[in-house]
Amino acid sequence: MSLVSDSLVITRRNVIKIRRVPDLVVFATLSPIMFVLLFRYVFGSAIPLEGIGYAEYLLPGILAQTVIFGSTVTGGALAEDLQKGLIDRFRSLPMSRAAVLVGRTVADQVLNVVSIVVMLLTGLAVGWRAHSSVPEFVLALLVLLAFAFSISWLMALVGLVVRTPEVVNNASFIVIFPLTFIANTFVPTDNFPTVLRVFADWNPVSSVTQAARELFGNTAANAPEPDAWSLQHPVVYTLIWVGIILAVFVPLSIRQYEKAADR
Amino acid sequence: MNVTAAIEVEGLVKAYGETRALDGIDLEVEQGTVLGLLGPNGAGKTTAVRVLSTLVKPDAGRARVVGLDVATQADAVRAVIGLTGQYAAVDEYLTGFENLEMVGQLFQMSRRDARARAAELLERFDLTGAAKRPAKTYSGGMRRRLDIAASLIARPRVLFLDEPTTGLDPRSRLGMWEFIEGLVTDGTTILLTTQYLDEADRLADRIAVIDHGRVIARGTADELKAQVGGERLEFTLAVAADLPRLRGLVEPLGIEAASLDEPTRRLTLPVSGGTAVLRNALDRIADSGIAIVDVGLRRPDLDDVFMTLTGHESTETTTTQEPA
Ligand SMILES: Nc1ncnc2c1ncn2[C@@H]1O[C@H](COP(=O)(O)OP(=O)(O)OP(=O)(O)O)[C@@H](O)[C@H]1O
Ligand SMILES: [Mg+2]
Numbered sequence: 001m002s003l004v005s006d007s008l009v010i011t012r013r014n015v016i017k018i019r020r021v022p023d024l025v026v027f028a029t030l031s032p033i034m035f036v037l038l039f040r041y042v043f044g045s046a047i048p049l050e051g052i053g054y055a056e057y058l059l060p061g062i063l064a065q066t067v068i069f070g071s072t073v074t075g076g077a078l079a080e081d082l083q084k085g086l087i088d089r090f091r092s093l094p095m096s097r098a099a100v101l102v103g104r105t106v107a108d109q110v111l112n113v114v115s116i117v118v119m120l121l122t123g124l125a126v127g128w129r130a131h132s133s134v135p136e137f138v139l140a141l142l143v144l145l146a147f148a149f150s151i152s153w154l155m156a157l158v159g160l161v162v163r164t165p166e167v168v169n170n171a172s173f174i175v176i177f178p179l180t181f182i183a184n185t186f187v188p189t190d191n192f193p194t195v196l197r198v199f200a201d202w203n204p205v206s207s208v209t210q211a212a213r214e215l216f217g218n219t220a221a222n223a224p225e226p227d228a229w230s231l232q233h234p235v236v237y238t239l240i241w242v243g244i245i246l247a248v249f250v251p252l253s254i255r256q257y258e259k260a261a262d263r
Numbered sequence: 264m265n266v267t268a269a270i271e272v273e274g275l276v277k278a279y280g281e282t283r284a285l286d287g288i289d290l291e292v293e294q295g296t297v298l299g300l301l302g303p304n305g306a307g308k309t310t311a312v313r314v315l316s317t318l319v320k321p322d323a324g325r326a327r328v329v330g331l332d333v334a335t336q337a338d339a340v341r342a343v344i345g346l347t348g349q350y351a352a353v354d355e356y357l358t359g360f361e362n363l364e365m366v367g368q369l370f371q372m373s374r375r376d377a378r379a380r381a382a383e384l385l386e387r388f389d390l391t392g393a394a395k396r397p398a399k400t401y402s403g404g405m406r407r408r409l410d411i412a413a414s415l416i417a418r419p420r421v422l423f424l425d426e427p428t429t430g431l432d433p434r435s436r437l438g439m440w441e442f443i444e445g446l447v448t449d450g451t452t453i454l455l456t457t458q459y460l461d462e463a464d465r466l467a468d469r470i471a472v473i474d475h476g477r478v479i480a481r482g483t484a485d486e487l488k489a490q491v492g493g494e495r496l497e498f499t500l501a502v503a504a505d506l507p508r509l510r511g512l513v514e515p516l517g518i519e520a521a522s523l524d525e526p527t528r529r530l531t532l533p534v535s536g537g538t539a540v541l542r543n544a545l546d547r548i549a550d551s552g553i554a555i556v557d558v559g560l561r562r563p564d565l566d567d568v569f570m571t572l573t574g575h576e577s578t579e580t581t582t583t584q585e586p587a
């Protein structure tokens with residue numbers, strides 16, 4: 001049994017669905033465009049930042065939020081596969097136990113890549129620029145996708161446990177939405193109430209955003225060093241989270257997948 | 264245990280909360296034969312199929328497929344079985360061809376082999392015309408056929424079919440029967456559940472009737488029919504008022520008392536002796552002036568077996584013995 005080839009087969013299956021269901025691509029592209037435009041012109045006019053334009057400040061944050069939301073589709077999609085009996089079919093095949101989940105989480109990052117490209121282009125149109133080297137730029141994208149990938153695995157467990165696509169989608173919205181707002185994604189955290197600010201400083205969404213800002217060169221030249229260690233070392237801190245989330249949720253999700261047909 | 268048994272099941276138990284979906288099932292299916300699993304809704308047929316196809320772990324008991332334990336050697340079992348569940352499990356967004364290709368590859372076939380086999384099966388199941396359309400656009404019967412094709416892609420040695428022809432039109436059903444017979448000729452062992460007794464009668468070498476998670480009768484179709492009773496004469500009259508007079512004329516020919524059913528204007532008389540009795544009976548009625556709508560010599564069919572064995576709410580008190 002081959003984890004790699006089975007995962008590729010499943011990834012291909014999921015990517016075919018992305019191609020055939022226009023709604024998916026529309027949602028993955030239109031809503032990021034809308035977010036960039038709304039925040040850029042509605043918030044941007046009200047949030048004065050020192051040493052940097054709001055478009056440049058905004059884009060890394062909105063990228064982080066978008067790829068995290070992009071990863072929540074993992075849960076709904078697996079719940080749908082369960083409902084439609086496809087997990088039963090897969091469980092009866094002599095294939096790798098992890099392939100259905102690997103193929104799902106990887107395919108969902110393919111959709112995230114599409115979103116990222118669309119948002120970068122929209123960003124360019126509204127005044128965002130990257131000021132870094134190509135390797136730094138690529139590293140920024142990889143950090144974003146790595147974090148999104150780990151969230152996909154968390155959502156895989158949620159989808160396999162909850163088993164109802166609509167419930168998975170609503171539940172993840174309720175959790176993810178605050179998580180991406182109590183962070184440095186859209187506004188600086190300096191004026192947050194203390195509790196929220198500490199939370200925001202150590203929220204991995206902040207470190208993902210901070211990592212992308214630094215690696216894109218979207219920080220003010222004279223910006224003070226952040227207080228929290230997590231924001232001083234955003235790439236390392238983010239990757240620690242990625243490691244922890246994967247270490248916990250990959251085995252849990254695979255175990256849940258194996259049990260999922262037994263009901 | 265018999266070495267040629269392709270499926271061996273001993274004391275299988277599976278409970279869902281209070282419900283004992285399987286309550287100690289024993290089964291044995293010889294290689295290259297078909298076992299028909301009959302039983303009313305909720306009897307445990309699907310649960311049995313799901314345990315045997317490694318989807319569900321039993322709470323107690325053992326099940327082996329070609330000698331491999333379904334609980335501890337699940338991966339090896341999966342390599343030799345095909346499963347068609349009660350509800351079609353096809354990916355709606357993939358085309359028929361892509362569905363089969365995917366399942367073939369997950370059976371560890373090379374992409375080329377999977378594609379060749381997919382094309383062959385689409386042809387076989389009359390789906391070539393729809394091969395390039397997403398399965399979302401298929402009718403229920405087309406999905407069903409695609410699902411069955413998927414379970415056959417790797418030429419399984421043991422095939423589990425949970426109500427394979429439910430939802431198929433008569434022509435497709437007949438085609439499916441012929442196809443299943445072909446598989447058996449080629450040596451495939453099949454466990455099939457069905458609600459259609461003519462299907463079991465035609466396809467199954469042996470039949471197990473289950474109810475409340477237990478096997479309540481088993482044997483060949485003929486053995487089961489013999490258990491339910493012998494042949495009988497059935498008369499349907501034009502007017503119910505003639506029934507007592509008819510009874511007076513024909514009852515002496517029977518081996519037991521006749522039973523009358525007013526609403527259907529029908530008289531049923533257990534007999535022995537075949538068509539000679541029928542001729543005799545017709546002679547006796549010839550001059551009576553009783554108007555007869557329909558008359559026939561009937562043998563019990565599996566419907567009778569099914570109704571007799573599972574007709575009562577409480578089957579715990581069944582008096583049916585299981586022949587060896
Ligand atoms: N996942 C489950 N959770 C709870 N109860 C279940 C589950 N699956 C089956 N059961 C129960 O187990 C019993 C047997 O169900 P099963 O599906 O095996 O019956 P069946 O013989 O296939 O019926 P049908 O002819 O309607 O398909 C039923 O009482 C059913 O309600
Ligand atoms: Mg069933």
